[in-house]
Amino acid sequence: MANSNGGIVGVDNPPIVQPAVITTFNSSGTLTTAPYTSIVNFLVIAGGGGGGSDGTTGGRHGGGGGGAGGYRTSAGTSGGGASAESTFPVSGNTGYPVVIGAGGAGGQFSSNPATAGTAGSNTVFSSITSTGGGGGAGAFAASTTGGSGGGGAQGGTTGSAGTANQGFAGGDAPNYASAGGGGGAGAVGTEGDPGGGPGGAGVASSITGSSVTRGGGGGAQYNGTGGPGGGGDSDMSVDGGPAEAGTANTGGGGGASHNNNDAGGAAGGSGVVITSEASGSGSGVWSLEAVYDAVTAETWV
Numbered sequence: 001m002a003n004s005n006g007g008i009v010g011v012d013n014p015p016i017v018q019p020a021v022i023t024t025f026n027s028s029g030t031l032t033t034a035p036y037t038s039i040v041n042f043l044v045i046a047g048g049g050g051g052g053s054d055g056t057t058g059g060r061h062g063g064g065g066g067g068a069g070g071y072r073t074s075a076g077t078s079g080g081g082a083s084a085e086s087t088f089p090v091s092g093n094t095g096y097p098v099v100i101g102a103g104g105a106g107g108q109f110s111s112n113p114a115t116a117g118t119a120g121s122n123t124v125f126s127s128i129t130s131t132g133g134g135g136g137a138g139a140f141a142a143s144t145t146g147g148s149g150g151g152g153a154q155g156g157t158t159g160s161a162g163t164a165n166q167g168f169a170g171g172d173a174p175n176y177a178s179a180g181g182g183g184g185a186g187a188v189g190t191e192g193d194p195g196g197g198p199g200g201a202g203v204a205s206s207i208t209g210s211s212v213t214r215g216g217g218g219g220a221q222y223n224g225t226g227g228p229g230g231g232g233d234s235d236m237s238v239d240g241g242p243a244e245a246g247t248a249n250t251g252g253g254g255g256a257s258h259n260n261n262d263a264g265g266a267a268g269g270s271g272v273v274i275t276s277e278a279s280g281s282g283s284g285v286w287s288l289e290a291v292y293d294a295v296t297a298e299t300w301v
Contacts, residue, residue, distance in 0.1 A: 202229020
């Protein structure tokens with residue numbers, strides 16, 4: 001009587017069932033795919049930019065918020081308002097490198113001029129790269145471009161651009177009483193006039209099975225709050241009080257310091273990579289070559 005071997009009488013070869021696998025990288029490493037995986041969904045977020053600092057050139061002036069790290073995904077909306085990317089083709093039982101980008105340092109108080117925040121570092125999953133968030137402007141020190149751009153600062157500087165399909169621009173600072181929030185993966189940083197604008201909102205992802213928002217921009221000087229998704233608040237006008245760093249592994253931008261605070265801006269949050277492999281199975285049917293080898297070896301019983 002034939003059994004489950006495709007009509008061949010002999011030893012059963014049960015099908016192999018592979019469960020779904022979700023892997024989160026909060027630090028660099030290697031993704032080793034499951035045996036029957038051929039494609040993966042991914043979320044790749046870079047490190048957020050640092051918030052800008054205040055300075056004393058021409059009077060005391062505050063900084064702009066740090067931009068969120070670039071946000072790329074095949075499982076939902078990508079940053080900058082882009083659609084989901086295509087799934088990533090892989091081979092089973094194969095290693096793929098993952099490099100998690102660090103958040104950029106906050107700007108440091110200085111008299112001539114204050115320093116801008118440092119851009120975050122790129123996050124890389126195999127051939128997929130998300131760009132680090134831009135640094136927030138310091139007083140009279142320009143912001144920088146990034147996955148999402150850094151916000152402008154007092155002194156009349158503009159926010160910097162984000163990277164297409166990864167994030168939005170930072171908010172502008174149209175006059176000496178204003179500073180812009182850092183750009184977020186889901187929205188432009190807000191212009192603060194007067195005061196400091198909030199960081200742009202991040203983007204929600206359900207790649208792990210639960211909805212989590214990441215990639216918020218940092219808040220600008222005085223009263224700028226961080227964007228939803230890990231963006232850090234400004235120092236909220238507390239003299240000597242620290243601005244808030246972007247949340248780790250969200251790519252959130254760092255908050256900025258206001259014009260009576262020598263503590264400087266805060267660092268951006270580190271990035272993250274999350275992959276999702278669908279369930280699958282391997283055939284339970286013996287190949288004729290396998291049957292021949294087993295019979296020849298006298299192990300076909």
